[in-house]
Amino acid sequence: MTEKRSVANRRDFLRITAAAAASASVFQPQFTIADEGVKGANERIGVGFIGTGGRCQTHIDIVNNLKAQGRCEPVAVCDVYAPRVQAAAQKTGGKIYRDHKELLADPRVDVVCIATPDRHHAQQAIDAVRAGKDVYCEKPLTHWSQMELARQIEEEAQKHERIVQVGTQYVADDAYAQVRKLLKEGIIGKVVHVQAGYFRRGDWGERMEIPDRNAKPGPDLDWEKFLGDAPKREFDVSRFFPCVLFVLHRNGVLCYRFALVVTG
Ligand SMILES: NC(=O)c1ccc[n+]([C@@H]2O[C@H](COP(=O)([O-])OP(=O)(O)OC[C@H]3O[C@@H](n4cnc5c(N)ncnc54)[C@H](O)[C@@H]3O)[C@@H](O)[C@H]2O)c1
Structure with a gap:
């Protein structure tokens, strides 16, 4: 695959993902990729998922749907919480990572879908473009205390000629x-x-069940990585699991x- 074609295909991929994510309730991608003939397995766009909680499930469904069309391949999944990343690996066949930088070092990953908590988006997007990956990132692009990172994303994306698409509700x-x-x-x-x-x-907005009240930091849960650049604090299970359900x-x-x- 030439770099030019690769970029065009990735752009189409990101447009489809964004449109489909925006239409998640009906799950009907509204764009189709131009038919470029049958592709070899090595021409599929490799997709990595960073943050495999609630929102990521829609991303996975979309990518699995595109996979069925032979357009892309989920190749890697990453989460700081073992049960979630294991479930995502089962659903996708992707290789498990517990650190997003290790996923980004995987040469089979062309595009990443970022669906971690808000404050991780910007840094992970910057890390991704620096690693040569295109990005589909959940809204918001930055946490309110990290506005400077938004400028950096633009600079880094231009410098590394990568695409960064932010999925903001229905804007795509x-x-x-x-x-x-x-x-x-x-x-x-x-x-x-x-x-x-x-x-x-x-019934949107109802309280969500905490999936595991006994979850605690350890081999299965990396609390430090979850906190990232947030103020350091003691583990709190209701902070780790979001408490609002969107049905x-x-x-x-x-x-x-x-x-x-x-x-x-
Ligand atoms: N576009 C939309 O309509 C839409 C809808 C829902 C959520 N979102 C956004 O998606 C993001 C995720 O929301 P969610 O509801 O899926 O939350 P969630 O808590 O269900 O999932 C987040 C996942 O990220 C993991 N995680 C946390 N820190 C990590 C790190 N450093 N590296 C890797 N994984 C890490 C958590 O363990 C968790 O599994 C939020 O920013 C939210 O605003 C967007």
């Missing part, structure tokens, strides 16, 4: 591109007011609305 939805096209082509007249939003109906696939229905008010 292709509805936005379609609206832009309609505006550009003059099909929609002068815009005087834009209203965009989405809302939830269902997408039960009764919850994600409704999406986009309205334009135009003249002429």
Whole structure:
């Protein structure tokens, strides 16, 4: 695979992942990769997952779906918590890592999906582009106390010619591109007011069961790595496991609305 083609394929991959992640409730990727003929196994995009908790499950489902189309291959999984990374390895066949830098050193990984807690995103994205990987990163790109890292990501991504795509709720939805096209082509007249939003109906936001109340730091749980650059504090199981559940696939229905008010 030439570098140019590789970058184009990775860009398509990231667009698909972003669109599909944004549409997670229905799980229907809205883009298709241009048909480039049958690829050899070594031409598949190798995907690594960093942080294999709740959000990552959607990433895995999407990548497994793309794998079935022969487009990419989940090759590596990383988490500081053993039960989760083991479950992700079972679901993907990916090699287990407990440190994201070790995953990044794996030459089979072309793209990483980052779904760790917020404060890890920026540094892990920087580490990834420095290691020559493209990045699909969950929102927010940085924790509020790390704004300087956002600038660094841009610099590093340009320097290493890598793609960094941030998945921020529905912002990657292709509805936005379609609206832009309609505006550009003059099909929609002068815009005087834009209203965009989405809302939830269902049991979102209920408390989430802590999967293992007896979890504690040790060989299965690396509390230091979990904390990262956060203030050092004693282990707390309810801090380690998030306590809010977003139910997408039960009764919850994600409704999406986009309205334009135009003249002429
Ligand atoms: N785009 C969306 O719609 C959306 C939806 C949900 C969550 N998110 C974002 O995804 C991220 C993850 O959320 P979640 O609900 O999956 O949380 P989670 O706690 O279920 O998963 C995070 C995982 O990261 C692991 N982890 C923590 N530190 C790590 C490290 N240093 N290296 C490797 N793994 C580490 C944890 O052990 C855990 O398994 C959050 O930033 C959240 O804002 C985005």
